[in-house]
Amino acid sequence: MTVLEVKNLNKSFGRNHVLRGIDFTLDEGEVLSIIGSSGSGKTTLLRCLNSLEFADEGKIIVNGETIFDASVNKRPSEAELRLKRLHFGLVFQNFNLFPQYSVLENVTLAPNLLKKGSKEEIEKYARELIDSVGLSEKINNYPCELSGGQQQRVAIARALAMKPNILCFDEPTSALDPELTGEVLKVIRSLADKNMTMIIVTHEMMFAHDVSDKIIFMDGGVIAEQGTPDILDNPRSDRLKAFLTSF
Amino acid sequence: MNSFFEQFPTVFQALNVGFLQTLKLFAVTLLGAIPLGLIISFGSMSKIKPISALVRVFVWIIRGTPLMLQLLIIYFFPGLVFNNPIWGGGEDGRFIASAVAFIINYACYFSEIYRGGIQGVPHGQQEAGQVLGLSKGQIFFRITLLQMIKRIVPPMSNEIITLVKDTSLARIIALQEVIWAGQAFMKGSQGISGAIWPLFFTGVYYLAFSGILTLLFGWVEKKLSYFKA
Numbered sequence: 001m002t003v004l005e006v007k008n009l010n011k012s013f014g015r016n017h018v019l020r021g022i023d024f025t026l027d028e029g030e031v032l033s034i035i036g037s038s039g040s041g042k043t044t045l046l047r048c049l050n051s052l053e054f055a056d057e058g059k060i061i062v063n064g065e066t067i068f069d070a071s072v073n074k075r076p077s078e079a080e081l082r083l084k085r086l087h088f089g090l091v092f093q094n095f096n097l098f099p100q101y102s103v104l105e106n107v108t109l110a111p112n113l114l115k116k117g118s119k120e121e122i123e124k125y126a127r128e129l130i131d132s133v134g135l136s137e138k139i140n141n142y143p144c145e146l147s148g149g150q151q152q153r154v155a156i157a158r159a160l161a162m163k164p165n166i167l168c169f170d171e172p173t174s175a176l177d178p179e180l181t182g183e184v185l186k187v188i189r190s191l192a193d194k195n196m197t198m199i200i201v202t203h204e205m206m207f208a209h210d211v212s213d214k215i216i217f218m219d220g221g222v223i224a225e226q227g228t229p230d231i232l233d234n235p236r237s238d239r240l241k242a243f244l245t246s247f
Numbered sequence: 248m249n250s251f252f253e254q255f256p257t258v259f260q261a262l263n264v265g266f267l268q269t270l271k272l273f274a275v276t277l278l279g280a281i282p283l284g285l286i287i288s289f290g291s292m293s294k295i296k297p298i299s300a301l302v303r304v305f306v307w308i309i310r311g312t313p314l315m316l317q318l319l320i321i322y323f324f325p326g327l328v329f330n331n332p333i334w335g336g337g338e339d340g341r342f343i344a345s346a347v348a349f350i351i352n353y354a355c356y357f358s359e360i361y362r363g364g365i366q367g368v369p370h371g372q373q374e375a376g377q378v379l380g381l382s383k384g385q386i387f388f389r390i391t392l393l394q395m396i397k398r399i400v401p402p403m404s405n406e407i408i409t410l411v412k413d414t415s416l417a418r419i420i421a422l423q424e425v426i427w428a429g430q431a432f433m434k435g436s437q438g439i440s441g442a443i444w445p446l447f448f449t450g451v452y453y454l455a456f457s458g459i460l461t462l463l464f465g466w467v468e469k470k471l472s473y474f475k476a
Contacts, residue, residue, distance in 0.1 A: 110376075159378075
């Protein structure tokens with residue numbers, strides 16, 4: 001079943017045309033990795049999906065519901081926007097945990113404020129999530145007491161607590177020391193095993209190859225090549241060949 | 248009454264009364280300037296250019312001229328220019344005029360501190376709240392505010408300790424604060440004249456009070472040291 005349809009997405013910042021007609025679909029339970037060099041528009045695409053940016057052209061459809069249509073002039077109200085955002089979760093490159101809250105409070109803050117259940121239910125689910133990212137022992141610690149890898153795992157649990165349809169990752173390991181990337185990738189892999197629908201912007205080619213159902217290679221604001229992870233072994237386009245040799 | 252020990256009870260009494268007025272001005276200034284500063288800081292960060300420009304010029308004028316001059320202008324201007332002395336002549340009038348001048352002056356300094364505090368919180372904090380579906384109000388009150396407070400405590404404590412001593416500027420319009428009370432014994436008051444020690448002794452009040460505030464702010468900083476922002 002198709003969860004996400006992106007149609008002809010275009011976005012410019014001033015004269016810089018960052019996205020030039022992006023089309024793709026994603027099925028439920030699929031993992032999509034987006035690769036490409038810096039400035040190719042990967043992060044902008046994720047930010048458009050999460051309504052942190054608004055595309056100039058194109059449509060975004062989640063579960064058959066059009067959540068964004070650039071041809072409709074009316075800017076969505078603050079309240080509408082908040083509902084649309086809940087289809088997606090986003091894990092940031094630099095974690096963005098709330099420093100004044102403990103691990104548990106980081107995970108429970110949004111569900112509690114948005115009344116996603118009773119306090120007890122929310123806390124129970126949060127404890128399960130924190131356990132599933134392997135941080136039960138750190139549940140009452142503050143972000144400044146955690147390593148980068150641990151912080152990113154908390155950020156994943158925080159995003160999952162809102163039960164998004166699609167979880168997005170924006171270079172989740174790029175701000176980590178090499179020895180810490182493994183623990184974060186392991187968590188993402190375990191989510192893939194549980195059939196979580198995910199979009200991962202990453203530079204970890206091996207990981208993308210192993211974990212993904214679909215790969216999109218972006219270059220200069222367009223999808224230069226897409227397909228199964230096999231395209232990483234047998235790239236058709238010269239641009240992808242050139243990109244892969246740089247690793 | 249010539250010896251220090253004979254003079255002390257009378258002087259002590261008078262200085263206490265004066266210091267009460269100092270404290271009152273201090274408290275009223277904070278009560279007014281802390282919220283007004285927030286409004287001014289929002290104005291200076293406004294996306295509507297004319298508003299932010301106007302507010303910034305205002306802040307520049309207030310921060311760029313002496314508080315003593317502002318006190319004199321606010322106190323005398325309505326009476327001298329419009330022939331309408333809105334403040335009245337008595338101690339109450341002088342107090343209100345002083346409070347108005349101090350609140351405006353300190354609100355401008357505070358607004359710049361707030362602006363730094365607000366802009367210092369990484370934008371990612373706001374975005375993290377947005378993608379979790381939180382409203383602007385929830386993001387401000389539950390995420391940004393405490394981080395901002397942590398950032399502004401050290402510069403605010405500086406300004407507030409400066410305010411303790413700046414209250415003495417109200418002497419220029421004869422507000423009967425502690426310096427005025429001490430000086431009175433030089434000219435002659437309650438049978439004591441030509442005594443300079445009461446004026447010097449007012450320093451003890453300022454020292455004690457700023458000492459208490461230093462301890463208080465140290466405690467607040469320590470309370471907020473459990474997280475890094």
